[in-house]
Amino acid sequence: MVPLLAASPALAAQAIPDVTGLCVAAPIVTGMPTSIQVAQRPSAGGSRVGGPASDLFCAELLPTAAGEEARGVVELGRVPSPFGVAVTVEGHQRYDLTAWIAGLPDPATLGAAVHVAWATTPFFDPIIKLGAVTNGRTALGEIALDKFLILVSAETSSAVTERSGPLVLRGRSPSTLMEGHDMMAQAPAAMTAEHVHDLGGWRMPPMYPGLTMLPGMMSLVPRTPPLALELPPAVGTPRLAKPGQVVRLGHGGTLDLEAGFVTRQIGGRTLTMLAFNGQYPGPLISVEQGSTIFVNFTNRTPFPTAVHWHGVRLDNRFDGVPHVTQDPVPPGGTFRYQVFFKDAGIYWYHPHHREDAQQELGLYGNLLVSSRSPAYWSPAHREEVLILDDILLDTEGVLPFGDERATHALMGRFGNVFLINGEPDYSLSVQRGELVRFYLTNAANTRTFNASFQREGTEGPALRMKLVASDVGKFEREAWVESVVLSPAERYVVEVLFPESGVYQLVNRVRAIDHRTGTFFPEVSRMGRIVVGHEPAAPDRGSAFRTLRENRDVIADIDRYRAHFDRAPDHELILAIAVDSLPPATEQVMLWDWLYFNPVEWAGTMPDMNWASTGREVRWILRDPRTGRENGAIDWSFAVGDVIKLRVSNDRDGFHAMQHPLHIHGQRFLVLSQNGVLNDNLVWKDTVLLPTGTTTDLLLELSNPGRWMVHCHIAEHLETGMKFVFNVGEAGR
Numbered sequence: 001m002v003p004l005l006a007a008s009p010a011l012a013a014q015a016i017p018d019v020t021g022l023c024v025a026a027p028i029v030t031g032m033p034t035s036i037q038v039a040q041r042p043s044a045g046g047s048r049v050g051g052p053a054s055d056l057f058c059a060e061l062l063p064t065a066a067g068e069e070a071r072g073v074v075e076l077g078r079v080p081s082p083f084g085v086a087v088t089v090e091g092h093q094r095y096d097l098t099a100w101i102a103g104l105p106d107p108a109t110l111g112a113a114v115h116v117a118w119a120t121t122p123f124f125d126p127i128i129k130l131g132a133v134t135n136g137r138t139a140l141g142e143i144a145l146d147k148f149l150i151l152v153s154a155e156t157s158s159a160v161t162e163r164s165g166p167l168v169l170r171g172r173s174p175s176t177l178m179e180g181h182d183m184m185a186q187a188p189a190a191m192t193a194e195h196v197h198d199l200g201g202w203r204m205p206p207m208y209p210g211l212t213m214l215p216g217m218m219s220l221v222p223r224t225p226p227l228a229l230e231l232p233p234a235v236g237t238p239r240l241a242k243p244g245q246v247v248r249l250g251h252g253g254t255l256d257l258e259a260g261f262v263t264r265q266i267g268g269r270t271l272t273m274l275a276f277n278g279q280y281p282g283p284l285i286s287v288e289q290g291s292t293i294f295v296n297f298t299n300r301t302p303f304p305t306a307v308h309w310h311g312v313r314l315d316n317r318f319d320g321v322p323h324v325t326q327d328p329v330p331p332g333g334t335f336r337y338q339v340f341f342k343d344a345g346i347y348w349y350h351p352h353h354r355e356d357a358q359q360e361l362g363l364y365g366n367l368l369v370s371s372r373s374p375a376y377w378s379p380a381h382r383e384e385v386l387i388l389d390d391i392l393l394d395t396e397g398v399l400p401f402g403d404e405r406a407t408h409a410l411m412g413r414f415g416n417v418f419l420i421n422g423e424p425d426y427s428l429s430v431q432r433g434e435l436v437r438f439y440l441t442n443a444a445n446t447r448t449f450n451a452s453f454q455r456e457g458t459e460g461p462a463l464r465m466k467l468v469a470s471d472v473g474k475f476e477r478e479a480w481v482e483s484v485v486l487s488p489a490e491r492y493v494v495e496v497l498f499p500e501s502g503v504y505q506l507v508n509r510v511r512a513i514d515h516r517t518g519t520f521f522p523e524v525s526r527m528g529r530i531v532v533g534h535e536p537a538a539p540d541r542g543s544a545f546r547t548l549r550e551n552r553d554v555i556a557d558i559d560r561y562r563a564h565f566d567r568a569p570d571h572e573l574i575l576a577i578a579v580d581s582l583p584p585a586t587e588q589v590m591l592w593d594w595l596y597f598n599p600v601e602w603a604g605t606m607p608d609m610n611w612a613s614t615g616r617e618v619r620w621i622l623r624d625p626r627t628g629r630e631n632g633a634i635d636w637s638f639a640v641g642d643v644i645k646l647r648v649s650n651d652r653d654g655f656h657a658m659q660h661p662l663h664i665h666g667q668r669f670l671v672l673s674q675n676g677v678l679n680d681n682l683v684w685k686d687t688v689l690l691p692t693g694t695t696t697d698l699l700l701e702l703s704n705p706g707r708w709m710v711h712c713h714i715a716e717h718l719e720t721g722m723k724f725v726f727n728v729g730e731a732g733r
């Protein structure tokens with residue numbers, strides 16, 4: 001059999017002197033892999049081991065006849081961003097382009113004076129001038145297009161605004177490798193008929209609106225029975241859940257927290273769900289930095305569970321991780337947590353046991369920790385705490401979960417109804433000129449949001465937001481952003497001033513992919529609305545809002561760690577996947593998909609195939625490349641006071657690749673760089689979004705003794721085993 005994919009052919013970049021950065025050895029992928037090749041080629045896609053995936057971040061430039069011997073490569077570099085990925089408010093990926101070119105013909109021989117680079121879409125609309133280029137390195141600036149071509153032409157002047165001279169070089173973005181697959185129509189469909197009637201108690205997930213099902217998917221069912229959510233008849237209908245209440249607790253205060261069934265009404269459907277204290281979301285626990293509270297937890301669900309205090313640097317015994325820091329709390333059981341708040345900011349609590357089901361059903365709440373320093377935040381008229389989430393519903397209710405293991409192991413369970421604070425129709429009324437500080441938390445199983453405020457009924461620009469803080473406190477410097485990218489478990493704090501009366505929408509705007517046609521399309525979801533009244537808010541906070549603060553307290557704190565920034569990594573991790581006995585139809589579809597992976601999988605456009613995958617077929621992996629150990633076999637050990645540099649590479653070469661939000665328990669870390677681009681505005685984090693094919697450097701401070709978990713916060717990836725525990729001993733031991 002002739003392989004469809006020739007082993008990485010000519011390495012263009014090798015022929016071009018002086019290429020540095022991501023594209024030193026950029027391979028050109030010219031065909032489709034076969035399953036055999038993917039299986040046999042552990043490093044097929046051209047990533048240097050432990051480095052960024054050059055085939056996703058480099059575009060080769062090839063000569064036309066006029067270009068003769070010219071060669072080139074364009075790097076798709078990271079645009080500095082406070083978020084794990086840099087996207088526009090519409091969700092377009094932003095890239096900072098750099099060209100390395102050699103062998104350009106003398107423009108005079110082409111009747112021209114200069115070479116000019118252009119970017120355009122495959123439909124040549126628009127055509128964007130990038131600027132003059134020469135042999136060697138040229139910075140071309142930023143672009144944000146789904147699929148694009150890079151053209152270099154010989155022109156009479158660098159001032160031309162339209163391309164008219166002869167083309168000398170052309171290249172295409174890695175995303176253009178994603179094409180329509182007519183052959184998919186011929187993929188295994190034969191087995192559909194006999195299986196379609198026996199779903200073993202399952203219901204097929206709803207299809208993504210407007211897309212057709214991929215071939216062969218009708219026959220798929222997860223390899224686990226569905227989880228029974230029925231209550232014993234004696235219990236009756238559980239009480240209707242109420243909106244979440246604020247609970248203020250002083251030092252030494254106690255909260256009784258009970259997890260149990262509730263009835264919810266969402267989108268006209270009556271649903272049996274779970275809640276803490278019968279509230280959606282669970283109570284907002286408001287405390288002061290430096291205080292300790294007690295939480296008497298009672299499990300009134302039929303499932304073992306525990307409560308994890310996400311991002312809180314508390315005593316290890318109370319971290320709430322079953323089989324690591326405590327035994328699971330059995331149905332009817334109790335556990336008393338003692339929670340200490342070392343840091344100000346926004347945190348959250350959720351179960352750490354089958355959270356793919358328990359968290360999705362409503363078990364989550366926020367912790368708002370106020371600082372002891374009065375000027376910690378700049379003045380605002382009000383504070384709103386918003387949990388962003390989605391839930392997967394069909395006409396009968398919540399789509400069932402797996403009993404023995406989680407479904408949706410490939411991409412995680414995307415919902416089809418958006419929720420803010422558990423509500424499908426979140427609404428807030430404010431006054432004109434009101435300055436609101438929003439504390440945003442992503443509690444979705446897998447969805448990454450790109451959230452912005454947009455005036456209803458206009459195509460106008462999004463409201464600008466002042467980004468002030470993230471997971472574990474404030475940024476070094478406040479910054480303007482148009483949208484906020486939050487991967488699961490991340491938090492961001494933004495301040496927004498609503499300048500005019502009217503209605504604003506809180507929207508999620510991303511670029512989704514139709515895998516059948518190989519095209520991007522906009523997914524725009526309204527998550528809530530803000531109604532702005534006519535009365536002006538008092539006092540006027542305009543000048544506070546317009547001022548971007550530099551947080552000297554944060555900078556001084558981080559100064560103590562800067563000496564570590566340049567050191568070599570102490571540890572490395574590779575994020576990878578192993579699959580086994582997936583249905584042939586799934587394997588086929590995934591292989592078509594393999595040539596290009598978006599930095600973030602923003603939308604659940606393959607609902608059936610994704611649904612039918614479980615931990616039996618899919619294992620997501622954290623691998624220590626220095627020892628070869630994976631997941632639970634990794635046994636790192638540190639001492640309190642250690643500061644380590646951790647290099648994490650999200651491998652694009654496996655069967656499937658996607659982003660992972662990596663969470664480290666009990667400590668805090670800085671995100672130093674991604675794909676070699678330094679982060680110039682730092683903030684302490686506990687969860688970081690690692691886009692497909694990227695390499696990210698973290699500086700981890702080990703401040704808290706105990707056994708702490710590291711894992712992907714996509715609930716279904718965690719369920720397939722994407723986790724390990726490291727040990728932090730007392731200082732000096």
Ligand code: C2O
Nearest residue numbers: 308310489663709
């Ligand atoms: Cu938010 Cu290990 O958890």
Ligand code: CU
Nearest residue numbers: 660712714717
């Ligand atoms: Cu993951």
